Amino acid sequence: MKTWHLHIRGMVQGVGFRPYVYRFARKNSLNGYILNGTDGVHIEFNCRNYKEAKEITSLLLEKIPPFSIVTSFDIKEAPHKLYKEFTIHQSNEEGPANLIITPDLALCDECREELNSSDNPRFQYGFITCTSCGPRYSIMAGVPYDRERTSMRDFEMCNSCKVEYNTATDRRYFSQTQSCPDCGIKMQLTDLNKKSKPLDDQQKIPEETAKLLKSGKIVAVKGIGGYLLLCDAQNPKVVKELRKRKNRPAKPFAVMFPDIESITNDTLIKRREREELLSKSAPIVLVRHNQRNKLAINEIAPGLNNIGVMLPYTPLFQLIIDKFGSPLIATSANISNSPLIYQEEEAFKMLTGIADYIVTNNREIYIPQDDSVVVYSSLLGDKHILRRSRGLAPSFPYLENNDIESGKLAMGADMKSTFALSHHNTIYVSQYLGDMGSFDTELNYNKVLDSFTSLVQFEANEILIDMHPGYYSSMLGERKALEKDLPLLKVQHHEAHFMAVLAENNLIHTETPLMGVVWDGTGLGYDSSIWGGEFFTYDDFDLEHIDQFPQFSHILQDKFSKEPLLPALSLLYTFCNDLKINENALLKSLTKREIGFYSNLLKSRHNLKTSSMGRVFDGIAAILGFKGDNTYEGEAALYLQSLAENYALKHGAVTSRLTNSIAGFPDFLEQLISYSNNHNLYQQLSYEFHLWLVGYIKKMAMLYGHTRIAFSGGVFQNSLLTDLLKIVLKPQFELFFHKNLSPNDESVSYGQLIYSHIGDMKKGLFENLNSSGKHFDILKT
Secondary structure (H helix, E strand, O other), X not given: OEEEEEEEEEEOOOOOHHHHHHHHHHHOOOOEEEEEEOOEEEEEEEEOOHHHHHHHHHHHHHOOOOOOEEEEEEEEEOOOOOOOOEEEOOOOOOOOOOOOOOOOEXXXXXXXXXXXXXXXXXXXXOOOOEOOEEOOHHHEOOOOOOHHHEHHHHOOOOHHHHHHHOOOOOOOOOOOOOOOOOOOOOEEEEEOOOOOOOEOOOOHHHHHHHHHHHOOOOEEEEOOOOEEEEEEOOOHHHHHHHXXXXXXXXXXXXXXXXXXXXXXXXXXXXXXXXXXXXXOOOOEEEEXXXXXXXXXXXXXOOOOOEEEEEOOOOHHHXXXXXXXXXXXXXXXXXXXXXXXXXXXXXXXXXXXXXXXEEEEXXXXXXXXXXXXXXXXXXOXXXXXXXXXXXXXXOEOOOOOOOOOOOOEEEOOOOOOOOOEEEEOOEEEEOOOOOOOOOHHHHHHXXXXXXXXXXXXXXXXXXXXXXXXXXXXXXXXXXXXXXXXXXXXXXXOHHHHHHHHHHHHOOOOOOOOOEEEEEEXXXXXXXXXXXOOEEEXXXXXXXXXXXXXXXXXXXOOOOHHHHOOHHHHHHHHHHHOOOOOOOOOHHHHOOOHHHHHHHHHHHHOOOOEEEOOHHHHHHHHHHHXXXXXXXXXXXXXXXXXXXXXXXXXXXXXXXXXXXXXXXXXXHHHHHHHHHHOOOHHHHHHHHHHHHHHHHHHHHHHHHHOOOOEEEEEOHXXXXXXXXXXXXXXXXXXXXXXXXXXXXXXXXXXHHHHHHHHHHHHHHHHHHHHHHOOOOOOOOOOO
């Protein structure tokens, strides 16, 4: 008998992998051991030869735990040692971290059944978990994944839990989050107005919370990644009050339903949306609501076709909503534009005046996370990730042939911020961290970055930042580079977007040229204008900016992105020569004095210029009836998308009828305006604007001779637009979209990593070719 060492890499910690291997070994009479390391799991076992060791490995990997991911493995002969049994050894903490970190896992069916079984010792225990569900990433302080390196180290297991933990046939064998009512997490229900004493009775807290919600109260409840605010989703009065307290005038709220059947009753949910809700990531899924629902729909998602729905992904949420008996608003516990609150002291301080009551618990959250958000497109049913966070972050095991140099830290952008880092053979892309712009959000970014780099023992040797000098993430990156004397690389915003979608589709080494379309709200261009409607080409390491949407004036600074009227006026002035198109209702709403004021502003030769497609959407929305300001990012664009989707769902993906979808933008805009006084045509005109965009992209691809096109940027969160691109262009063009990242600025940090990596590869090629006397260009920009 010989001794063999099997090293398995991937997401193999916190998913029941060690218990699985132990049972496999016992069943197949294998002797040896398994342990967690900082780079995966390590297994030693005895068998006769290499052929048999390979057969055992193949058999082992056939039926791995359902939530595990094996990215690679290797087998080699080890120093001879004859084992008498198979055991689970203590984890090895030595060596650099190089593994996929398991995200938090939603409540599993077995634990949900036990939660409601009166004869089970964990009956009504709000923190029931097993090897298949419960918190992982949010409670980790280090690797390998073991109880002593999580916030569960504060809870010593009772004798009953220890027996389960050490019994190989038990489903909680080696479950690191193991606890029960006798030894586990404790809750407290507190009146934030201090009119009553705190409630400590663990059995009564969920029931009392439900009673408070039924009486119209707003209750903050600590979840896996932070606090959520709950209130009755069928009570318009309390939903309005929540909007007032959160200072959130119109941004839609998510709704938590007791079960999938109740979602089916209130929405037009489709099969793939249902499957997504029931997955282990259990994200918020945007679905079309029906007319029969009893929800306070006008207060929940004003003017929108879709609502964000979710299932209770923690046992405590399940207990509360079961006792409440109907849907609940479930939104992040904070004031709008502030980070998610996750620490108890901060919760009491910041949520007084927002929530009436608060349910806390004594298990610490080390790394806060918002809920992930997913949507399936209305025509083709394709998946789009809008926010990548709880259940999906932080590991990113999707890049083939990952040879990115270790030690790169990418700081991302300021809107929809994330950071990314390359650490040995693993890439990590953080969860969504919000929009920089307040001290609290910036502080939270710092905290999460520090916690994560400590978790995986990361040391940066290069810092990558956005080219915009005013971004907080860029300034922080510059400071870190200066403090540690590290190289600093500034990456243009839209090039980072393009690199991200290329890498997601494994196109870095492509030998066939392709075009990149990057459309969003804002990003600093090389000419110091505001880019946002950009076209690129890429051909095996060569990146070039080739064109952009025609520029128009960006006036009144930040007001330009908040007041859709302003981009509308700028589009009219730039592409229709002046503001004298009196037949447009938008201009009729303005006084002569106002028109004169805006005309004088737009005449200035010193105006900042922009090619922002995000602002084009804002402007078209204002022309087609959107009133007032953007109270949240993308509000006007969502209005426009909703109008167009209503038309598409009634008529299908039809061609233009009122406008010329292949006309230049000035001609198209004039045609659009000529019909814009007829409110009954707004849906059709919105749809035809989407079709015009598809025609514009096709025209640009043909102009530059490309049949392969990749798309990134926040505009491509618009699932109707991506559907139309596929329907109209796919017969003639090969199209590439983001798969596991959002197309919005969450993908920028990953793109910065890829940009730097391509630069490294080109530098290597340059040095090799230069040594032979040949010339090789560095990145074209």
